[in-house]
Amino acid sequence: MSRKLHLNAFLMGVGHHEAAWRHPRTDPLRLTDVRHFQNLAQIAERGRLDSVFFADGLALQGDVRHNALGGLEPLTLLSALAAVTDHVGLIATVSTTYNEPFHVARRFASLDHISGGRAGWNIVTSAGEAEAHNFGIERPAHRDRYERAAEFLEVATRLWDSWEDDAVVGDRDAGIYADIAKIHQVDHAGAHFRVKGPLNIQRPPQGRPLLVQAGSSDDGRDFAARHAEAVFTAQQTLEEGQEFYADIKARAARYGRPPENVVILPGISPILGGTEREALRLEKELEDLIIPAYGVAQLSNILGVDLSGHPLDEPLPHVPVETEGQQSRLKLVTDLARREGLSLRELIARLAGGRGHRVLAGTPEQIADQIQEWFENGAADGFNIMPPVLPSGLEDFVDHVVPELQARGLFRHEYEGRTLRENYGLPRPASRYASGPAGEIAGGNAPENADGTVAVAS
Template identity: 50%
Template sequence: MTPYRRLKLGLSFYPSGYHVAGWRFPGAIPDGGINLQHHVDVARAAEAACFDFFFLADTNAIWDPDLEAVSQTSWGAKFEPLTILSALAMVTNRIGLVGTASTTYNDPFSLARRFASLDHISAGRAGWNLVTSASAAEAGNFSLDQHPRHGDRYVRAREFVEVVTGLWDGYEDDAYRFDPESGIAFDPAKVRALDHRGPNFQVKGPLNLPRPVQGHPVMVQAGLSEAGRELAAETGEVLFTAQSELAPAKAFYDDVKARVMRFGRSADHLSIMPGAVTVVAGSRSEAEDQIAALDKLLPPSAGLAFLSGLIGDTDLSGFSLDDPLPPLPPTEGPKGRQQVVLEKARREGKTLRDLYRSIALTSGHRLVYGAPSEVADQLEDWYQAGACDGYNIAPAHLPGGFEAFANGVVPELQRRGLVQRGYAATTLRANLGLPHPPIRYARPAR
């Protein structure tokens, strides 16, 4: 357990940074998504800065069907998360390794096995970012004519989690002995077949490897909708949320923490960590110059296509860029994210041009920028106000944007006693102050 309440930090790694045009920024690694050394360098830098975890987002499709627009970004080329995280486990020692995997377009047995494998390979540093696949573009890659409805995806997700955690609980922690003298590899009395039979899955079990080092890899979620909040409150241990203003962030925090307690859990066992898109420079005006330079590198078609996908695969190409955002139909995609973006656009009277420029930089997250002390002030404000337990830091461009944060902001946060100066434990679960989960099921009698 962590010995004191502290601000937790994750690094949300988009290979060239969060800005859609980040790959064109001076000093960027244009092929960063498929550049192993780039991943290694940034992960090691995050570990040296004592970040809690390295976080990889993912989708199972190119994010927009407009290939001409997508060709103006580098986001279409990136490694599969668990493959690259397994490689990073070999060159890091303490930082957590969190990967995204969809419950909509995966099988629970194979996913449980892959994350259990990562947890063993990393000696207990794996985390699963559970998503339900917001993009309808993924359906066509998995033999489906259309994307499942939002509510149906969450029903499947809840059963998916039950199966995966049940498979992880299929062995007691000490079931495997690998004792050559006795000739016994594992104790059959400490193993159970899951024998799950539900509306979506029929899974016998057990897994063909021991229980994960952490019992369960840390459960990370990113839901904003009603269904997403409920699933996070019941099963999540880290919640990556998109919030851009303090009052809504505080209301969201209080709402989700209350839900956690209604499920009989400790509120401390779910860390709410909004995304914070960062631009760190010598002064606020220099940071603004970086933002302006990024904006100049963004073609309107790419920015508009990205916005269309983020708010629910809505085609905005036929609208004037200098008009306000038009009324949009409800989405079966990212409901919570659409609501955040639409409310902000209407409240601030943004034109489509203003909005796509903003979203191309932040994806709906909070923008934090300025000199290191100013950025530290902004991060501390929300934490002290009770709006978060930490942040998933998302530099606008990489690697320079993260170097500026790690070298300038982290020491300032450490000086204030807000973030850790070293790792208290060897596993991600223990570093986050989370308990080792007990086996949920009784063992069969021999």
Template identity: 50%
Template sequence: MTQTRQLHLNVNILHGGFYASAWRVPQADPRASIDIGHYVRSARIAERGKLDAMFLADQPALEDRAEEKSFNGLEPSITLAAIATATSHLGLIATISTSYNEPYNIARRFQTLDLLSGGRVGVNLVTTANGAAAANFGQTVMEHARRYARGQEFAEVLLKLWDSWEEDAFVGDKARNTLLDKRRIHRIDHEGAFFKVAGPLNVPRSPQGHPIIVQAGGSDDGRDFAARYADAVFSVGEDQDLALAYIGDLRRRAVANGRDPRSIVALPGLGTVIASTEAELRRREEELGSLIPLDYAVRRIGGTFGQDLSHLDLDAPFPDLPIPTNGGHTFARATLNFARQGNLTLRQLIYKLGGGIGHRVLVATPEAAADDIEAWFLSGAADGFNLMPDVLPDGLEIFVDHVVPILQKRGIFRTDYRENTLRERFGLPRPTSRYAELPRRTA
């Protein structure tokens, strides 16, 4: 029996909220970004709303202008370990850099999380282009293509390590004094351009086999990466036409890599400002906009393009800047598209993006927000969204209490959790070990 397509909703817990000014509003706690209670409260609200997963971004460096803007400081996998004990169903996705980690450590850490959470974990692989992060590891930012080549090999090693244990390798037979069947545990003996890893992993398979892989790149290299390895993509969707073109291209690349084109779940980022009336909506948007530090926002947009934009007139049309050769292509291209589509000034662009970079921001009443989400979903432009509420946790609570019931009433979003693992919830098949059909050998 064919299952009806179902909307997927994650929440991206960005410290105090998506808006750069979120920590300054009266109801916000300035210390929220370093308080585990803040993340647990947000996760419990998301679980109450039957959301698919909680997503944590990361940057392994102190963010620019951290003295006047909340930031992601807590290490995400440790944060998720705490959240796992406080939730029962919510998926748990954390970001790690393939540029400044070793695959064995990450394979072990996330497989451990997956076991402890009962199969609810995903890892978002990013190829970090931040200079401050590179300096923290005694390096300089790698050239774009090299970053992605390392990222792809990183993903390949992760999968080999997660596959190194076959399904029934853990025996636990007391009578036969057999804890493990070592014939079903395999060295991987990987040797590549970036990594040399013997294996096997020292952690067995989890209820969903192993964590899902999420990828967030929109460049040509990023799309190739996703087409080969990603189970879900955290994309940037400026409008439906561009989002449809993106997912169409991604699915064609997946087929070229021998994959089912529907095996990748497309989840564009969506900033949300939700209020019950138009008057309340305008008040909330104006309050958040008025508290955005303009010089910070100008510097952040400039950083996206690798340029100093402080000399620009805030009220002149945003210039047609070149995409940086060695920076983050995705957000630069998205920011330019927003500016071009609305013929926006720099000031207008800052407010439209909430002081952020590139992701679409939906400013709407609950009914209008549900209309927008449903239209994108039914058109095929998105399988769901990575939600980024304006202020946390109250922006998420407004969405859960007022938008989710409308989506449920329309029959496109779940009313309860029926699946046990994150992989099942995303409609993805459970992976089998690549070693399952090989002759048995000792690790």
């Protein structure tokens, strides 16, 4: 069986292009309309896409005067999408910096049950200052955030494992609901968390939700190689894509993981037309709708410098490299500007389309060529598709690019499995407690001497 692409639809409001909300093919008032997103998930499923994904932030970031910002909380949204779909995976960003492992483990376990095994978690550490100010703290340092994330994930996986797969018995006659030898306290006590467990929901269908990650800094790559099963990334050139791909796979191997268990998904924003001219016209229409002041403010924010006085048609000024915050994003943007000698206006237009991801305008065949080139040359296991306008950009991709990829033998005609893991070709993890000695259960009515000693093979 030949290797197949994996495709994730990264859904953002009414489209990834910064000016999408102003384009006649979108309705800017649908940001809180669940039917809009239900329709998108159904389109993705019609196209046999592996999954849909919603990014997230914990503050109103960006200038809402000039852009359609603020929407539904992703996890709450995803269970409403689970109710109207059967196959497509459901991935949401949740921060490890501003949450507690018990809540997050429980909510993803719930979504995984609700969706029949289609939940995925994009793990982020939340770099922004505005987010910190909604939770009463100052922005934590880059490394601290990653340390907390690693411990968070350790606790979360223990909680998902805390009920072995066959813990629920349901024997009415004997009066035995669960075999408590198969439900385990997690008894975690670390630098950031103390959590007794067990989780208060049985093990989810996938064992654990699919773990996704997107940081491209050194800490981010290391975290991805250790923990992530799918990686979203922004790479502009084939060479960059190959470097990133090889690096993550090699790092994973060093951690003793099979490299094929980390699925690398670079982001692309395909601007589609029946002809190349039509695609370029749509691109131009969107570019003409950009509000320069908004783009300057966005870029100032990414780079950590105030560009508001800088002439739009001159090159980007020198930008000092920050030591904290979204390091890899900053480098990506400055590299892009230098490499292509872009003016501030041109850089803004490029970022407006994909915020540092590749924007490809062309026919379905041209887009398929690009996908195939990266897929067959060690730069991608699939792609994170970022439609510039929604729903039409996703419809165009599903109706025109997907059939082209299928005709080339690169993409599935039918879903391979029932769960997100099965469709991504990833194994279902066993509970770490499954082969260990029996533990005692914690809980309000457990006898005081149930000390919950559990031998853990981690």
